[in-house]
Amino acid sequence: MIHLYKGKGNCCGCTACMNICPYNSITMKKDEEGFLYPVIDLNTCTQCGACVKVCAFHKKExxxxxxxxxxxxxxxxxxxxxxxxxxxxxxxxxxxxxxxxxxxxxxxxxxxxxxxxxxxxxxxxxxxxxxxxxxxxxxxxxxxxxxxxxxxxxxxxxxxxxxxxxxxxxxxxxxxxxxxxxxxxxxxxxxxxxxxxxxxxxxxxxxxxxxxxxxxxxxxxxxxxxxxxxxxxxxxxxxxxxxxxxxxxxxxxxxxxxxxxxxxxxxxxxxxxxxxxxxxxxxxxxxxxxxxxxxxxxxxxxxxxxxxxxxxxxxxxxxxxxxxxxxxxxxxxxxxxxxxxxxxxxxxxxxxxxxxxxxxxxLSTLQWIIKRIIVPVLKKTGLYNLAVKVFFK
Ligand SMILES: Cc1cc2nc3c(=O)[nH]c(=O)nc-3n(C[C@H](O)[C@H](O)[C@H](O)COP(=O)(O)OP(=O)(O)OC[C@H]3O[C@@H](n4cnc5c(N)ncnc54)[C@H](O)[C@@H]3O)c2cc1C
Structure with missing residues (x-):
């Protein structure tokens, strides 16, 4: 049986699999959060695997x-x-x-x-x-x-x-x-x-x-x-x-x-x-x-x-x-x-x-202080890029 993605974190919803399917067996359906995911119609799917092969998200390193x-x-x-x-x-x-x-x-x-x-x-x-x-x-x-x-x-x-x-x-x-x-x-x-x-x-x-x-x-x-x-x-x-x-x-x-x-x-x-x-x-x-x-x-x-x-x-x-x-x-x-x-x-x-x-x-109090006071000061003093670099690294 074909598995298009392991978990929701592995599907970006790009539609490549739906478009490549030669039997139109894949449709994009909304999940409860409103994001579209591919769903295979097992009645028409021939398991050719084109959809799995085309998935760029799980291939890219x-x-x-x-x-x-x-x-x-x-x-x-x-x-x-x-x-x-x-x-x-x-x-x-x-x-x-x-x-x-x-x-x-x-x-x-x-x-x-x-x-x-x-x-x-x-x-x-x-x-x-x-x-x-x-x-x-x-x-x-x-x-x-x-x-x-x-x-x-x-x-x-x-x-x-x-x-x-x-x-x-x-x-x-x-x-x-x-x-x-x-x-x-x-x-x-x-x-x-x-x-x-x-x-x-x-x-x-x-x-x-x-x-x-x-x-x-x-x-x-x-x-x-x-x-x-x-x-x-x-x-x-x-x-x-x-x-x-x-x-x-x-x-x-x-x-x-x-x-x-x-x-x-x-x-x-x-x-x-x-x-x-x-x-x-x-x-x-x-x-x-x-x-x-x-x-x-x-x-x-x-x-x-x-x-x-x-x-x-x-x-x-x-x-x-x-x-x-x-x-x-x-x-x-x-x-x-x-x-x-x-x-x-x-x-x-x-x-x-x-x-x-x-x-x-x-905003929580801490977020408010960061966004409304610290970030504007960092931007004014030209230190914002450096701070982001240090914080995210
Ligand atoms: C969801 C999202 C997140 C972003 N995150 C960042 C970020 O973290 N840092 C950053 O610097 N820039 C981010 N951007 C990009 C930034 O907001 C501008 O879109 C980009 O700089 C282009 O601006 P512009 O003035 O050249 O053109 P604009 O005239 O603003 O062009 C808009 C372009 O964005 C495309 N676009 C608009 N909405 C969407 C959408 N929902 N999905 C796909 N394409 C869309 C249009 O097709 C068009 O090509 C993000 C954009 C989006 C849509």
Whole structure:
């Protein structure tokens, strides 16, 4: 009998197994936390093993050293309005513009009409703009890998953007190099539960007695360093600092991210993609004047294809060459640790719903002191990167 994964920590939900199955015997089903897992229909499965072979998550091995030829850049889109709408400095817009200019297709995460997060395709700027901005929820890939394969076979330039594990899954599903494909991942310290997100949206709609019209996870009204979650309703809006919003607190406390994120095999400088994007925290170590607090992207260029693209992105970006020592992203070295309270949170959540949400979605006194007093002081004095390094090592 086929076993796709040993435990939930071993499946990232990338859909490679579902897409590769020649008998369509695999479907993705939600578990009680709202995460999608593959389920095999034993009536049609022939035990061919294609699904086990394609699984990139249990095959990939961790590599520690920084790759010798990986290049590091700080990048910001020249248009302030684009930076304000992007999570970091708008590198995604610059890169995707290049693909759209060649008549190519861009794949990325968008909100659907119910503000669930799904992957979709864009062949023009209007649709691409909906991919802008991080949505901190695991996105549903649907059958998109098959669609991407047929675009590639037709010779179209394709840019796929997503989490490292989604990129790893796509690469393994495709099974060969396509010169017309650019893979682009973001740094990712974990994907939160779509169930918690759905419940939180319902809670906010009930509180505001109105339907949600717009959501921005990285609203920069108070600057990039102090981003907030902004939810717009018909007649009102909800805006809370990332350090205070209960959904963010649960996310950053590692209570609601997918179990496999705590065993992430992609938490390494060795990327499976051509280009990796992140926030350039610590940009002031490279240049005192580059950031105006509307966001700066950290761009890791991992392959020859990535280098070619970055060499051709043109006039819409300001870019400076930087180095690995100028930033610190723990997630390039070690997966996010699971909270010791994760199980407790979920059992209380199933039993008491919103009560558990409110109880765990608050900072403890120690967390409050660290986030509201110590971190701002470390950032001001330029010691933040060093402190993170010491703390995480
Ligand atoms: C779940 C998650 C965790 C992250 N964790 C970190 C982190 O620990 N450190 C860090 O520096 N950066 C992290 N990022 C990346 C960061 O938030 C920015 O997305 C990245 O720097 C790109 O910013 P940008 O300004 O270039 O483009 P933006 O315009 O902000 O581009 C957004 C890009 O992110 C993709 N995207 C958005 N939501 C999702 C999603 N749910 N799933 C897959 N892809 C998505 C879009 O397809 C698009 O390519 C995370 C992103 C996500 C989605």
């Amino acid at each position: 961790y590599e520690e050293k920084i790759p010798k030829d990986q290049e590091v850049f700080a990048l910001r889109h020249t248009d302030r309005k684009v930076r304000e709408k992007s999570s970091s400095g708008g590198a995604f817009t610059v890169i995707s513009d290049h693909i759209l200019n060649q008549g190519g297709a861009v794949y990325g995460a968008v909100f659907n009409e119910s503000f669930e997060v799904i992957h979709s395709k864009a062949w023009d700027r209007e649709r691409r703009n909906k991919m802008r901005g991080s949505k901190y929820v695991q996105s549903d890939l649907g059958n998109i890998f098959k669609e991407i394969k047929s675009e590639l076979e037709r010779g179209k330039p394709v840019l796929f953007t997503g989490t490292p594990c989604q990129n790893g899954g796509l690469k393994s599903y495709l099974g060969r190099e396509y010169p017309n494909l650019i893979l682009c991942d973001t740094a990712c310290h974990g994907v939160p539960s779509p169930k918690i997100w759905a419940d939180y949206k319902a809670y906010l709609e009930e509180k505001h007695q109105d339907k949600i019209k717009e959501i921005n996870f990285r609203n920069k009204d108070s600057g990039w360093q102090n981003s907030s979650l902004k939810v717009v309703f018909g007649k009102s809006e909800y805006k809370k600092d990332m350090q205070q919003d209960p959904y963010y607190i649960l996310f950053f406390s590692h209570l609601i991210i997918r179990p496999s994120c705590h065993q992430c095999v992609y938490a390494s400088y060795h990327r499976v993609t051509d280009i990796t994007l992140a926030d350039f925290w610590g940009i002031e170590n490279s240049s005192k004047t580059f950031s105006d607090d509307t966001g700066v992207s950290l761009v890791l260029v991992n392959t020859r294809k990535g280098k070619e693209l970055i060499g051709n992105i043109g006039k819409d970006s300001d870019m400076i060459k930087s180095s690995h020592s100028a930033f610190y992203q723990p997630i390039f070295e070690i997966p996010s640790k699971m909270s010791p309270k994760r199980q407790l949170f979920w059992s209380e959540y199933f039993a008491k719903g919103n009560k558990a949400f409110r109880k765990y979605g608050k």
